Amino acid sequence: MIDIQENVPLAPYTTFEIGGPARYFATATDVEGLREALLFAKRERVPFAILGGGSNVLVHDDGFPGMVVKMSLAGMDFQGVQVEVEAGVELMDLVRACTAHGLSGLEPLAGIPGQVGGAVRGNAGAYGANIGELCRRVRVLNTATLETEERETASCGFRYRNSRFKESGGLVVVSALLELTPGKPTEIGERVETTLAKRAARNLQCERSVGSFFMNPVVSDPLLVERFEKEQQVRCRDGRVPAGWLIDRAGLRSTAVGGAAVSHQHANYLINTGGATAAEVVQLARLVKERVLSATGVELQEEVSRLGFSSTDDSRRVPDPPPLP
Ligand SMILES: Cc1cc2nc3c(=O)[nH]c(=O)nc-3n(C[C@H](O)[C@H](O)[C@H](O)COP(=O)(O)OP(=O)(O)OC[C@H]3O[C@@H](n4cnc5c(N)ncnc54)[C@H](O)[C@@H]3O)c2cc1C
Structure with a gap:
């Protein structure tokens, strides 16, 4: 019971x-x-x-x-290069266990907070790697039948921060079978530490946030893509321009609505500076979307999941912040 x-x-x-x-x-x-x-x-x-x-x-x-x-389903079962991992295992605990077992592949994902189930649902990733690429099979509980079902990778619909499980609220991820590559634990451990150090250098891991609030959009304007690549000296991945760069261009860094603010360090992080309400976050997100659209012509989509909101609910209104200079 x-x-x-x-x-x-x-x-x-x-x-x-x-x-x-x-x-x-x-x-x-x-x-x-x-x-x-x-x-x-x-x-x-x-x-x-x-x-x-x-x-x-x-x-x-x-x-x-x-x-x-x-x-809180927390089992891990290693068989050769594969691990069957339950949804409630912390992603970082999985990274550490794979390191100890000499299994490589998850190193770029080190430091992403949350559990395996949440990561699989949102195809979490970082530094060019996503968890979906390692999944061979996902077990779900179908909430309509209350039966478990197995989904092979091809039917999981993994793509940028998305999956079949995210699209259909009726599938709860129960476990995933991941396939990794054999390696030396010391070398894997070093790569894990390198990723953690990179993340720590951004000074964002302990902010009250949800990580990137918006997805990196595919930008159709070639001039905007060119400007980003020239300015940042990096190539766009899959035509996606970082949402943080667009938010910055719209002049929104550090903009606040009550206790919710656009992070000064990373413009795609909306943070709770203390005592923020969900209504304030919603209003800040709306403001960011509007200003980015008018400054760059790009429509931002939220990555975060909302809980307790109705589909039309923009929550209660709070006063707009003063216009930007
Ligand atoms: C500081 C910080 C840094 C971050 N960096 C990254 C990053 O680099 N890359 C990245 O991809 N993300 C990043 N994130 C976002 C977040 O960590 C990931 O999206 C993570 O995978 C969410 O997992 P969770 O268990 O916390 O999900 P939750 O927040 O608990 O849930 C998110 C959604 O998934 C659903 N869900 C959760 N578990 C299941 C399940 N078992 N089955 C079905 N649905 C489920 C929930 O209902 C909800 O809709 C970051 C967040 C923070 C705070």
């Missing part, structure tokens, strides 16, 4: 540290527990939501009016 709690504050479960309570809250340590929690939500006729490490989620100030299931 799983323990179902009521009115559990969600902010402490998120890296943004924002948002109200869940009406019901349960922790699933196995598939049976997950099923039980979903059945409870069905019986009570309330919506449900899955929570991983909470590092890519913005919770509404009023919280979530249904059942939030915190994923």
